[in-house]
Amino acid sequence: MAVADVEVEVLIVGGGPVGLAARALLDRWGVRTLLVEKHDGLSPFPRSRLVNVRSMEIFRRIGVAEAITAQAFPPEFGRIRFRDTLRDHDFATAGMVGINAPIPESPALGVITSQDRLEPTLLAAADSPVRFWVELTDLIEAGDGVVGVLTDHRGGGTTRVHARYVLAADGANSTVRQLLGIGTTGPGALGRFTIVVFDADLRRWSADQPAGVYFTARGSFAPLYPEGGWAWVGPSPEQGSDPEWPDLISRSLGPGPEVKVEVLRLQHWVMNAFVAQRFTHGRILLAGDAAHAVPVFGGMGMNAGIADVHNLCWKLAGVLRGWAAPGLLETYEPERHPVAERTLAQAVANTRRAVEVQRRRHDQLQHGSTASEQVELPWTDRFFDQLELILGYAYASDAVLAENTAPASADAALPASAAPALAAGTTPAFSDADPAAPGRRVPHLVAAGRSTLDACGEWFTVLTADPARWRRYAAAQSSTAAYPLRVEPLSVAQAAHCGLGPHGALLVRPDDHIAARFGGPPGDDTLGTALAAVTGH
Known part of the structure; x- marks a missing residue:
């Protein structure tokens, strides 16, 4: 099997939003990069959906904020709603600060959009090469760089990439982190979940009360795109069971008129909660979920990863262009690790708060509560208390x-x-x-x-x-x-x-x-x- 050699300044492993943002940032510094992604293309799943105000400030810098906003939901969707079922009225609601209206702390406004809309925009923001269906299988540290061994699953060839640095943004199950033997701290896996992408006409229960997500006792519903489409997220079924997903979604909507549901695709995933013990290993640097995987409540995981690479890429550029010493990269971990710890703690607290809302509502229903009674929200009007975390550290x-x-x-x-x-x-x-x-x-x-x-x-x-x-x-x-x-x-x-x-x-x-x-x-x-x-x- 032929082995080809390639030289780059930075090898980026992982083609999600964090890896793509790093590629765009380094491109603005004129740094030569190669991005490799083991899947055969960009993600077709919506997954991360909240782009917070700090990320939009960074995207303004890259020059893609307007394109992202043009494909996103309008600000009135910057709200969460709690219901017994999607067909019921809200029993609790909260605005997402920095999403649902401008704030005085920033010139930017965050948006609700789907990851499968965000990634193509970030991909188009730079010209440096990207290789899909190419997997990193080994790393060899050399005195003045790192050699990455790549396997091309499309053509079957092997490539050795000689890079000055490696930036690992390859997700919670990071191959790079595992190759380096870097451990993690935190709760770990919080459970298995399934996301189902489907088409259905749900305007009757959503048009007058828009939201980025509707939390219900039968799973969470989220509108995907301004022109249509939905996602349902809930606990994965027991292993070995294979439910009829259209029927499951229909039942999850609650009692009422039959709604035609067309399931387009689904994905099972594990909700992780951890922080890597180290973010750096010589010339190899971890970012995004490879460095910290946080629960989805509050939408902070992807955004924390984008802040990681915004912190890191100027330092890489300075070292590679000679106006900074290599020791500057040693400031990455002491700056970003504490933020990751705080972000994880906040996301776990968000999860507990969301569950508490549902528990209180369950107790009300058990005691004969009417649908119009409200549950006192266990958070402030600043959605999940996160604004200071993303702008104030x-x-x-x-x-x-x-x-x-x-x-x-x-x-x-x-x-x-x-x-x-x-x-x-x-x-x-x-x-x-x-x-x-x-x-x-x-x-x-x-x-x-x-x-x-x-x-x-x-x-x-x-x-x-x-x-x-x-x-x-x-x-x-x-x-x-x-x-x-x-x-x-x-x-x-x-x-x-x-x-x-x-x-x-x-x-x-x-x-x-x-x-x-x-x-x-x-x-x-x-x-x-x-x-x-x-x-x-």
Whole structure:
């Protein structure tokens, strides 16, 4: 059997949303990649359906947010509804914050869409090669890279790929994680479930009360596409049993007029709940479900994976292009592992909360409750309390500098009470936290119709109310050390909101997180010292 050799900078294993997002991000940095996927094409199943507000911010950067929104449901579908059966009235409901209406913390709006609509859009966002039905079967670490052994299930050939780095986004049953012998912590498998994709006319029970998902005692129902189609998700039948799925779906709708159900396809899957003990192994890095598999309640799993690769890809690019030291990649795990742990804990709590709603309703029915009685929701109006988790966390690593890194200066920040009001709709919800502390995502502030997030990109960004002064020092750094660096203006009010004096600045990383904050004007080595420290260069 012929063996071919290929050389790339990054080998991406896994062609789901996380692997495809990594490919698109690295393509914007000009990094040569090869993505391999062991299945024969993109997933035909809807699976992950919620693209949260942080992921949409990242997709704005890639340039695909508008295309994703165009195929998604309108905001009124950003709601969950609990019913005894789909034919009944709601006994509980909650809006998905950041999905059902704009929020002041972000310029983006999350959407409800199906993974089989999302993946083709991400695939089209880059030109680097993708090979389907090609499986990674072995990894061999070399001194200056990794050799991946690939088996082509279509042609039967074998390929050795010489890569500087391997990014594993190959799912909860990750081959890469297993080859490396990396263990996991957490509850593990929570149960076996089945998703059934079907066609039926259910408008009578959904058109006037749209939702992204209807939780019922007989399984969950979800509209798939704006033009039609449905999915049912419920516990898998006992092994050996093979139900008549159209009949099962019809019965699950509840008593009432017969509805014609056409089953199109189905998939059995295991709901996992774990975090990998390590996210890195030499030049091999885990992301997405390979690093952390979380229950579906709250829709955080895929989105956490997209945030993983947004954190990781600029670091890979910096190391491969020479303006960052290899040690920068060592900051990936200490930054993302704690977020994965918190995400898993929240998703498990979400699952318990959803089950609690159904339990309370069951108790009401047992005691003769009428259908109109409401169940008190065991969560706040911020859907499953997740907004702070996806926008409010702060990284702590060597790629984030502690305060007071700039030379001492009398240029203190304005007191908040003395600062003019910010533009309408820009006050963060996390009022008990410093919105521009190093490690946090840069706050969304609007100036001249543009968000501070849109001023950032594939470069380090200096945000300041004194851009002329900082541009002089930035030009010197870009010319001598080849750092990708830009300076963008803030208003004096916005600078004060960020804890800056009129000549201070934020240094924002390419993943929108604040690397350093300088209260006063720069000295000769302020930027150079900070950039060298952040990049380990």
